[in-house]
Amino acid sequence: MHPPSLLLLLATVLVLLVSRGTSGEEKPKLYSNQWAVEVVGGEEEAKKLAQSHGFSYKGKILSGIYLFEHRAVFKRSLRQNLQRHQRLRREPTVRWLEQQEIKRRIKRDFRQKRTIEFSDPEWSAMWYLHNPNNLDMNVIPAWEKGYTGQGVVVTILDDGIERDHPDLEENYDPDASYDVNADDPDPMPRYNPSNENRHGTRCAGEVSSVANNDVCGVGIAYHSRIGGVRMLDGDVTDAVEAKSIGLRPEHIDVYSASWGPDDDGRTVDGPASLAKAAFETGIREGRGGKGSIFVWASGNGGRDEDSCNCDGYTNSIYTMSVSSASERGNIPWYLEKCSSTLATTYSSGSGAERQIVSTDLRHRCTESHTGTSASAPLAAAIVALTLEANPNLSWRDLQHIVVRTARPDNLHADDFTTNAAGYKVSHAFGFGLMDAGAMVNLAERWQNVPPQRVCSVPGMNRPTSIPASNRLVLHKTTDGCKDTNKEVTRLEHVQARLTITTMRRGELQIYLISPSGTRSTLLDHRSRDDSASGFNGWEFMTTHTWDENPEGTWTLEINNMDRHAGMLKEWTLVLRGTSESQGHPSNPHTPHPQLCTQTDSNGVCIEGSTHQAPQVTPSASTTIKQESTSTATSTAVKTERKSTAVKTEAVTPSPSTATLGRLFCNEGVEVNKLSLPVALSNALSDCLSQTLFVNFW
Ligand SMILES: [Ca+2]
Ligand SMILES: [Ca+2]
Ligand SMILES: [Ca+2]
Ligand SMILES: [Ca+2]
Numbered sequence: 001m002h003p004p005s006l007l008l009l010l011a012t013v014l015v016l017l018v019s020r021g022t023s024g025e026e027k028p029k030l031y032s033n034q035w036a037v038e039v040v041g042g043e044e045e046a047k048k049l050a051q052s053h054g055f056s057y058k059g060k061i062l063s064g065i066y067l068f069e070h071r072a073v074f075k076r077s078l079r080q081n082l083q084r085h086q087r088l089r090r091e092p093t094v095r096w097l098e099q100q101e102i103k104r105r106i107k108r109d110f111r112q113k114r115t116i117e118f119s120d121p122e123w124s125a126m127w128y129l130h131n132p133n134n135l136d137m138n139v140i141p142a143w144e145k146g147y148t149g150q151g152v153v154v155t156i157l158d159d160g161i162e163r164d165h166p167d168l169e170e171n172y173d174p175d176a177s178y179d180v181n182a183d184d185p186d187p188m189p190r191y192n193p194s195n196e197n198r199h200g201t202r203c204a205g206e207v208s209s210v211a212n213n214d215v216c217g218v219g220i221a222y223h224s225r226i227g228g229v230r231m232l233d234g235d236v237t238d239a240v241e242a243k244s245i246g247l248r249p250e251h252i253d254v255y256s257a258s259w260g261p262d263d264d265g266r267t268v269d270g271p272a273s274l275a276k277a278a279f280e281t282g283i284r285e286g287r288g289g290k291g292s293i294f295v296w297a298s299g300n301g302g303r304d305e306d307s308c309n310c311d312g313y314t315n316s317i318y319t320m321s322v323s324s325a326s327e328r329g330n331i332p333w334y335l336e337k338c339s340s341t342l343a344t345t346y347s348s349g350s351g352a353e354r355q356i357v358s359t360d361l362r363h364r365c366t367e368s369h370t371g372t373s374a375s376a377p378l379a380a381a382i383v384a385l386t387l388e389a390n391p392n393l394s395w396r397d398l399q400h401i402v403v404r405t406a407r408p409d410n411l412h413a414d415d416f417t418t419n420a421a422g423y424k425v426s427h428a429f430g431f432g433l434m435d436a437g438a439m440v441n442l443a444e445r446w447q448n449v450p451p452q453r454v455c456s457v458p459g460m461n462r463p464t465s466i467p468a469s470n471r472l473v474l475h476k477t478t479d480g481c482k483d484t485n486k487e488v489t490r491l492e493h494v495q496a497r498l499t500i501t502t503m504r505r506g507e508l509q510i511y512l513i514s515p516s517g518t519r520s521t522l523l524d525h526r527s528r529d530d531s532a533s534g535f536n537g538w539e540f541m542t543t544h545t546w547d548e549n550p551e552g553t554w555t556l557e558i559n560n561m562d563r564h565a566g567m568l569k570e571w572t573l574v575l576r577g578t579s580e581s582q583g584h585p586s587n588p589h590t591p592h593p594q595l596c597t598q599t600d601s602n603g604v605c606i607e608g609s610t611h612q613a614p615q616v617t618p619s620a621s622t623t624i625k626q627e628s629t630s631t632a633t634s635t636a637v638k639t640e641r642k643s644t645a646v647k648t649e650a651v652t653p654s655p656s657t658a659t660l661g662r663l664f665c666n667e668g669v670e671v672n673k674l675s676l677p678v679a680l681s682n683a684l685s686d687c688l689s690q691t692l693f694v695n696f697w
């Protein structure tokens with residue numbers, strides 16, 4: 001019997017088995033970029049044939065059958081590449097051929113909850129992966145379904161990667177790596193006695209540490225390929241950033257960055273022209289046009305009242321900005337609050353809470369990786385599992401999935417509100433803690449959202465004064481570009497492009513209120529920011545109105561605590577999203593339970609069955625009413641630029657820091673709320689033999 005007919009027989013048996021075993025919807029087939037080809041004339045003939053059709057020859061499978069791979073074909077596609085298939089088939093020496101499908105292989109112990117154990121010595125210390133009572137990121141159910149990051153490529157943009165680390169070496173991908181600082185292909189970190197360049201290696205291990213090898217811990221995507229771009233150990237320029245962000249977007253799926261402008265509470269800075277272009281190219285062309293995934297740490301400037309909306313990398317719609325929650329679900333001292341944060345992963349907190357396990361420089365392991373630095377790679381790894389579950393997700397599909405699955409429960413922030421689409425959202429945590437199990441489940445059945453539309457609405461006609469020690473409130477009614485090809489009825493990101501002159505930028509607080517009443521803090525008070533530069537076309541972003549309908553009256557509120565008046569010179573409302581007229585797929589919706597009126601058998605809310613929150617009647621002190629318009633142009637924005645990249649590792653503050661903080665004896669008894677360090681010695685004596693906790697903010 002010829003091997004092809006044997007295969008055919010086997011396939012028939014499999015189909016029979018499968019069709020008996022499943023009852024619901026069939027999973028779509030996934031095709032790889034490899035073909036099995038039966039060639040008459042032996043290996044030499046097969047090699048010649050492969051070459052003449054642009055394939056690379058990958059060796060013999062069985063006698064007379066060879067493996068070909070085509071680089072220009074998607075590694076994972078829902079469609080067969082019939083064109084290349086037919087061309088090969090017409091060759092007289094080809095007897096049979098088949099484009100290879102990617103098979104799902106699920107471990108047999110599937111469904112046996114919490115049985116996964118690893119031999120790695122740090123596994124037991126990885127609390128954020130196996131805590132009871134939902135106090136983890138629900139990764140084990142994703143692993144149990146067989147998702148481990150196989151076929152997904154992640155790279156860490158940082159200070160290098162120790163590629164020969166025994167827990168990384170096996171997953172290391174030289175094609176996802178580069179040394180931008182030294183302009184060579186080898187991203188090994190520069191070693192010095194203080195190990196200052198350990199950051200990238202620590203981030204890499206969180207994603208792709210090898211599992212069950214008796215070394216360190218387990219990466220969340222332990223079968224992913226991992227690379228590193230060495231770009232922080234030298235002068236960071238726009239070109240350095242652009243080269244890093246734009247490295248091989250056809251090969252790399254996920255870029256994880258745990259750095260940004262100074263977190264000093266006085267900087268407003270973002271990508272300059274080249275880096276901006278690199279983001280846009282990645283979004284447009286990366287992953288075969290589905291868009292590169294950029295995961296970004298939201299910043300560690302909490303102690304200095306920094307706002308992640310003043311960081312143009314996190315504030316960008318193209319980056320998935322990730323915040324941190326401490327082991328107990330609290331807001332860590334370093335956390336920056338802002339409206340552009342999408343979601344949260346666990347990281348370090350107070351001294352009594354555990355930290356993140358990873359690989360460390362010099363072939364070592366660490367249990368003390370910290371800050372939002374540690375959060376971004378965890379998110380990047382969860383994204384890798386999600387992309388394995390559905391490689392066809394676009395960069396926007398992924399953000400939709402995060403919004404719908406992140407869990408706000410068990411996170412302690414007093415500003416959680418429910419938006420009109422039913423999602424709970426906070427400036428500290430975004431939509432909540434990322435849930436790997438829920439993400440892969442939703443990804444499996446997710447249908448791509450239609451192309452993004454942009455409806456720009458000029459909010460005002462003439463420059464308007466922002467009175468001293470008072471506030472300016474502007475209203476703008478819009479129909480969301482109704483009945484045009486820019487119509488948006490369901491929001492994704494919303495931006496307020498503002499140009500403001502002021503004597504002291506940190507004295508401004510800026511809020512944007514949606515027609516449904518969702519209030520986003522675009523900028524909170526930053527007492528250290530004494531800059532007189534104001535904002536020059538800065539695009540403040542909010543995710544909080546996700547899936548709301550933009551039609552109605554928007555309110556911009558600017559509080560000015562300064563003794564001098566300021567001037568608002570531009571307010572453009574940029575509404576991004578989709579329109580029902582584009583033919584919306586019926587993806588499952590999982591909003592806050594009270595807002596859902598109809599659920600399916602899985603308890604998932606049925607699309608369109610949520611209550612709309614009541615419209616808010618605008619109230620104001622200094623109120624200026626603007627005319628309604630529905631269309632406008634969008635223009636590129638240029639902002640001031642200083643290329644200081646700061647790694648966002650959280651160093652526990654020294655008690656000498658004169659920052660407001662809160663001191664606790666053991667857990668909970670607040671003993672002082674004064675300026676440090678004055679309070680510290682008092683608190684120490686108050687607590688006597690008990691443990692003293694310091695919560696900075
Ligand atoms: Ca090098
Ligand atoms: Ca390991
Ligand atoms: Ca910051
Ligand atoms: Ca972002």
